[in-house]
Amino acid sequence: MSVTIFHNPACGTSRNTLALIRHAGIEPDVVEYLKTPPSREQIRQLLAEMGLSVRELLREKGTPYGELGLGDPKWTDEQLLDFIQQHPILMNRPVVxxxxxxxxxxxxxxxxxxxxxxxxxxxxxxxxxxxRDTGTRRS
Structure with a gap:
């Protein structure tokens, strides 16, 4: 059973998610994406799997989002992917x-x-x- 977490150890939500996975008895593959950023293709694949747009993956808090003007709708998905590649901290986390x-x-x-x-x-x-786990799972 393969479980992967794109993790930022400085993020409390990411730490809690990793701990919760381990609490469930699973040792995931941990990708510290700030040290080893996913490729454009990997990001595209993750977005497709999650059904999210590039913009929905962007993180504003604690990132250069504002100073780069990424709230402006003029940026295309390809340009936003360029920004994520240059500044991996822009990728919201954790992605599992x-x-x-x-x-x-x-x-x-x-x-x-x-x-x-x-x-x-x-x-x-x-x-x-x-x-508390309600037992609800995707099928």
């Missing part, structure tokens, strides 16, 4: 790929819908919030 699908896991408990195991025992996030 499992046999049940690929998802931008915000909030972190969204990963439960695509984990190929379950139900997962209750999990406590870094902030103390307890996550």
């Amino acid at each position: 790929r499992t046999p049940l699908g690929t998802r931008l896991c915000r909030p972190s408990e969204a990963v439960l819908e695509i984990l190929p195991v379950g139900p997962v025992p209750p999990f406590t996030k870094e902030d103390g919030e307890v996550v």
